[in-house]
Amino acid sequence: MIKDHETIDVFIGVDVGKSNHHAVALNRAGKKLLDKALPQDEAKLNALIKSLSKHGRLLFVVDQPATIGALPVAVAQAQGIPVAYLPGLAMRRIAELHPGEAKTDARDAFIIANAARTMPHALRTVEVPEAQVAELAMLCGFDDDLAKAATATSNRIRGLLTQVHPALERVIGKHLDHVAMAELMAKYPTPAALRRAGEARIGALLRKHAPRAWKGWARDISAALAAQSVVVSGTDAAGIVLPELARMLAQTRAARAAVLGRVEEIVRAHPLHLILDSMPGFGIRTQARILTEVVGKEFATPGHLASYAGLAPVTWRSGTSIRGDHSSRKGNKTLKRAFFLSAFASLKCKDHTSRTYYEKKRAEGKKHNQAVIALARRRCNVLFAMLRDGTVYEAPEAAVA
Structure with a gap:
């Protein structure tokens, strides 16, 4: 307006x-x-x-x-x-x-x-953005692009491994988010290359990046190689594609780490960092998204903020045949995702307020996602009051004490 x-x-x-x-x-x-x-x-x-x-x-x-x-x-x-x-x-x-x-x-x-x-x-x-917020918006957008690229590359690697050696994919695929597995696929991309390397060399490579898990991973890879002796058509071509994909995955994750470092610097230097950081469930990336999507905008009530984020329920009523409240499909998708992820993360925090509210909603018959969205809506009210008053988060038990 x-x-x-x-x-x-x-x-x-x-x-x-x-x-x-x-x-x-x-x-x-x-x-x-x-x-x-x-x-x-x-x-x-x-x-x-x-x-x-x-x-x-x-x-x-x-x-x-x-x-x-x-x-x-x-x-x-x-x-x-x-x-x-x-x-x-x-x-x-x-x-x-x-x-x-x-x-x-x-x-x-x-x-x-x-x-x-x-x-x-x-x-x-449209307000003139703060220099910090403008830089954050660009970096967060690039980080989102890198995350999508990393996911697509990882899925492509798993798909090729499933095609040529399913047993090997079951071992490597579930640990592909670790840098050790990307390095392994870059050096030994085919089952034949892994067999020639042997368990000792595989373990030596993994040990550099995974000092705790390398021994178990090397043993599991050797067992998976022994489970299949037939060579599937296309394995040689996969030996050309897989190392390139593994290097792309490693480069993408290194770029994300560099971007995250700069994002963390900006977030920690922002005046609202202490307020956001005091609330359980808000990590650096979610704090950055709150800053880029909320700072500079005016919201009269918590309901306005929740509506903007797509967290406010939508009521459908038509006579006596249609009645009920449904989740909104509109709103700022980026902000809604930040609230949802922070609410989900808060379930594992020491402050049990979020877990208690979540279990209450589950007891009312709501599904997991519905209960998390309801929790995100409640946390939206709390965050609105914190930003309005410039106060940090206090757990209900601490406030009463």
């Missing part, structure tokens, strides 16, 4: 694009003041804003505030103009109210501008 919406004189709707945008400007009466395409260029954007400033106070609205929309947003903010964005789902539903089925940049820009003029409640403000 934009503050002082009634004081805005010109509503600029911009349908952003990779190389070109389309802008439509409407005055308060709905008269079109501008309708033109403009390139992804700072000078052109400044000229647009300057030409419209003579009509009064401006509001700059985009459909994508990040990535391809980052430059228009930054230019408008540098000019001191309030910036907002219209979420994609809201825009699609608003577009259905307009006549015609065409999908053009000019039509989309007009819909954005008209929605900003007539439906201010549908808009979301």
Whole structure:
């Protein structure tokens, strides 16, 4: 919701694009003041804003505030103009109210501008991010990409091992998240190579990276090799592919570790770190996601924050035939995942408050995921109060004492 919406004189709707945008400007009466395409260029954007400033106070609205929309947003903010964005789902539903089925940049820009003029409640403000939060957002996005790449590579390795030697996959596959197994597959990628190396050499390699588990792993690998003597077609090709995949997996995990180190530095230096760190279940990655998705946004109540995160239940009622509450499928997926993972992690913490609430929900008949989401919703209320008051978390028992 934009503050002082009634004081805005010109509503600029911009349908952003990779190389070109389309802008439509409407005055308060709905008269079109501008309708033109403009390139992804700072000078052109400044000229647009300057030409419209003579009509009064401006509001700059985009459909994508990040990535391809980052430059228009930054230019408008540098000019001191309030910036907002219209979420994609809201825009699609608003577009259905307009006549015609065409999908053009000019039509989309007009819909954005008209929605900003007539439906201010549908808009979301875009604040100037803190330098720390902006850096965190970029690093966390890259970390997410690396995590997906590591998972895809690991699954590909397991798939190839299952194809050529299932018994070997059952041993190596479940420990593939350990650096020792990636190094092993890079040096001895086929069953024949592992047999030639022997248990002693396999153990020596594993011992460098897994000083506690190497002996058992080497013994299990030798037993798995003895369980299959036939050579499956494609094993030689797998010997070419597997070491490359193993090196890719090791490089990806090393990159994640480097990114996590920088993320941890930024999170620990942020003023809200002590507050977030005091609450059980919040690790460095989840704290980083809370900072990137919550800082700079205003929420009037805990319910608003829960709704934004997609944790607030949705009530369905229609006469007497349909009644019930269901989990929301909307909201900020990144923030919802952070709350869910932190709630799940809190079940193993020394503070048994989360475990007690979780077991209460299970006793009410809720499934595991439903109980964790309910716990995440409760923790959302607590976090809202902590951020609002600037206080650290206190367990109920400690507070009573």
